[in-house]
Amino acid sequence: MHPFEKAVAANWPPHSWSDCTVMVAVSGGADSVALLRSLAAIRESGPGRLIAVHVDHNLRKESDTDAQFVAQLAQQLGIEGILGRVDFELSGPDGIEAAARSARYGFLRTFAMDHGARYVVTAHTADDQIETVLHRILRGTSLAGLSGIPRARELELGISLLRPMLSIRRSEVEAYLADLGQTFRHDETNDESRFFRNRLRNDLLPLLRDAYLPQVDQSLLRLAIGAAECREYVETQASQLLDVCLMRETDESVTLDAKKLGTAPPFLAKEACVLLWKQHAWPRQSMSREKWEALWTLITGDSPAPFELPGGIRAEKKGEQLTLTPLE
Numbered sequence: 001m002h003p004f005e006k007a008v009a010a011n012w013p014p015h016s017w018s019d020c021t022v023m024v025a026v027s028g029g030a031d032s033v034a035l036l037r038s039l040a041a042i043r044e045s046g047p048g049r050l051i052a053v054h055v056d057h058n059l060r061k062e063s064d065t066d067a068q069f070v071a072q073l074a075q076q077l078g079i080e081g082i083l084g085r086v087d088f089e090l091s092g093p094d095g096i097e098a099a100a101r102s103a104r105y106g107f108l109r110t111f112a113m114d115h116g117a118r119y120v121v122t123a124h125t126a127d128d129q130i131e132t133v134l135h136r137i138l139r140g141t142s143l144a145g146l147s148g149i150p151r152a153r154e155l156e157l158g159i160s161l162l163r164p165m166l167s168i169r170r171s172e173v174e175a176y177l178a179d180l181g182q183t184f185r186h187d188e189t190n191d192e193s194r195f196f197r198n199r200l201r202n203d204l205l206p207l208l209r210d211a212y213l214p215q216v217d218q219s220l221l222r223l224a225i226g227a228a229e230c231r232e233y234v235e236t237q238a239s240q241l242l243d244v245c246l247m248r249e250t251d252e253s254v255t256l257d258a259k260k261l262g263t264a265p266p267f268l269a270k271e272a273c274v275l276l277w278k279q280h281a282w283p284r285q286s287m288s289r290e291k292w293e294a295l296w297t298l299i300t301g302d303s304p305a306p307f308e309l310p311g312g313i314r315a316e317k318k319g320e321q322l323t324l325t326p327l328e
């Protein structure tokens, strides 16, 4: 077994998924091609299936070729391939990248349910983790943001989203594909310096490593792990607080006990609100610090006026009751 496959197998032992349907999200880029190849190599015989899923976002002129590449690769490996195509104009309050991501996870969720998949796996690497954490630090973030990309999360009841390559470096991916002689698709927008994320990957991180902080990658990875541990604890506490404060929850609105929420430690109260936003899939990216502060003032203030939050969420306080109503 190739050392790369050994590393993937150590992160996600094949016997634990040999009788499950596993959907592999394959963009056609190096990372996800390596993930598909390694899972195909290490899978154990059993009733389980591997399915390669590609989502064509229709954003790049090479989109069709990417889809064909993934379909061919799946065929060569004797793996079923599925294509999801975004036929609509991608847009949203959080930008086109976020809209594409949300459409992608929408397809993955639907396909996973349709095919009875137990796992959906993506090819995020340690380098994605390092870039994500640094990007968030520079842009401004929370404890949850500092913990970076989670290794696992529930996509839907009974369907887990896993990242078995999160501890593996991109250089290991490249070496593996070179050893296999396996080609992959190159996303040219990754090289363009106009996107801050790309400048961080291509300019800032190399500068930090070479000139000042050779250990920057390990420091950021350790920070993510430590923050994830703290976050787990805080989320449990926040979830308990939300349960205690929840007065009414219908399809139309959510009412919370503003007094209980307002007398909890502010940090925890805010985490409880974030959790509520997550549970209702209300847009969080456009909830800036000022918006959270405004919500906090409404929760703790004496006679604040109702107002609208991003995503058309009306926040109104009557007496000790805070009611959040999505208007759309």
Ligand SMILES: Nc1ncnc2c1ncn2[C@@H]1O[C@H](COP(=O)(O)OP(=O)(O)OP(=O)(O)O)[C@@H](O)[C@H]1O
Residues within 6 Å of the ligand: 024, 025, 026, 027, 031, 032, 053, 054, 055, 056, 057, 101, 104, 121, 122, 123, 124, 128
């Ligand atoms: N078009 C696609 N079709 C299927 N899977 C994809 C596609 N694009 C990305 N993925 C999956 O998502 C992983 C991460 O890709 P990328 O880093 O480009 O996305 P991201 O938007 O930054 O991540 P995330 O979706 O978690 O926020 C890839 O390794 C791959 O597994």
